[in-house]
Amino acid sequence: MAKFAVTPANVAQREAWTGGTIPDVERVRPGLWSIPVPIPINPLRYVLVYVLELPDGVAIIDAGWNTDEAYDALVAGLGVAGYAITHVKGVLVTHIHPDHYGLAGRIREMSGAWIALHPADARLVRERYDDDAIDSLVERERALLRRCGVPPLTLDELAGASMMIRHMVSMAKPDLLVEDGDRLGLPGWDLRAIWTPGHSPGHLCFVSPSRRVLFSGDHVLARITPIVAVHPQSGPNPLADYLDSLAAVRKLEVDEVLPAHEYRFLELAERVDTVMAHHDERLAEIERVVGELDGVDCWTVATRLTWSRPWETIQPFMRRSANNETLAHLAWLEAKGRVRRVVGEPDLWYPA
Numbered sequence: 001m002a003k004f005a006v007t008p009a010n011v012a013q014r015e016a017w018t019g020g021t022i023p024d025v026e027r028v029r030p031g032l033w034s035i036p037v038p039i040p041i042n043p044l045r046y047v048l049v050y051v052l053e054l055p056d057g058v059a060i061i062d063a064g065w066n067t068d069e070a071y072d073a074l075v076a077g078l079g080v081a082g083y084a085i086t087h088v089k090g091v092l093v094t095h096i097h098p099d100h101y102g103l104a105g106r107i108r109e110m111s112g113a114w115i116a117l118h119p120a121d122a123r124l125v126r127e128r129y130d131d132d133a134i135d136s137l138v139e140r141e142r143a144l145l146r147r148c149g150v151p152p153l154t155l156d157e158l159a160g161a162s163m164m165i166r167h168m169v170s171m172a173k174p175d176l177l178v179e180d181g182d183r184l185g186l187p188g189w190d191l192r193a194i195w196t197p198g199h200s201p202g203h204l205c206f207v208s209p210s211r212r213v214l215f216s217g218d219h220v221l222a223r224i225t226p227i228v229a230v231h232p233q234s235g236p237n238p239l240a241d242y243l244d245s246l247a248a249v250r251k252l253e254v255d256e257v258l259p260a261h262e263y264r265f266l267e268l269a270e271r272v273d274t275v276m277a278h279h280d281e282r283l284a285e286i287e288r289v290v291g292e293l294d295g296v297d298c299w300t301v302a303t304r305l306t307w308s309r310p311w312e313t314i315q316p317f318m319r320r321s322a323n324n325e326t327l328a329h330l331a332w333l334e335a336k337g338r339v340r341r342v343v344g345e346p347d348l349w350y351p352a
Ligand SMILES: [Zn+2]
Pocket: 095, 097, 199, 218
């Protein structure tokens, strides 16, 4: 089956992405700018921060990673749009991941801006980024990985795999909690929040019905699919949440999708269908492996799946993601009665 490829909204932006460079700061349409903010040591390379002009300044959607390089790029981008950091009145954060949330606290310090987040992600802030709480989070990650059948020697490496990036996030508490359906009340913008849990429990998209644009965060991207994984801070069946959230945005009438990575594109519904089909294929593949091995742990299932590169060459952090994504698919299949789990150390999976 030929894969559907979306139409980029701006070919130059897509070419920057595929060419391995950083796209330009860009005026997307009147009153709306896109600023690529670099992300360190990450194949995604940059997060697209959107700048919404207001009568007395700007609001921004997402913030970038908490590094000097990212901060300088944001300040420079605001400058191109004719603004200074002190003009930022608010930071709407799609979700708590460091490339979106990391810089929010520093922006607030410099500008007095409010920070908005969904309560389901706001709840995770302290546990995730506070030094007192982090040990219990690592311990729960370790317990989860053990139940997945991760070999003892690999366990330490995997359990602490994201600790090195924590210092790139400032632990900022949000000022404003945004729920599903909330109107943001930004002058000149009929912006409405859509709660889209899955990639993160409190992920938000923002839609402007009059401008017919969707700010999709990491929920829907042009080419890649976001990680949807079971982890200590996820719900028990994040893939079900994610697929429901895809259905929720699919029906929106918009002309353009403005994601946080890669590039802007046109066809929301078709892209959602492609992502749903991808998960259907993945579910079928995992169901097949469970059927073949009959009594298998999650880690072993993960090692048998097709990934974008050979399993042995995947970094520990990405292996953990791969394992936890596999677990999300197993949990979805279990909820549908397509596979069966026998709880133990490790949990073993059987055909239904
Ligand atoms: Zn994310």
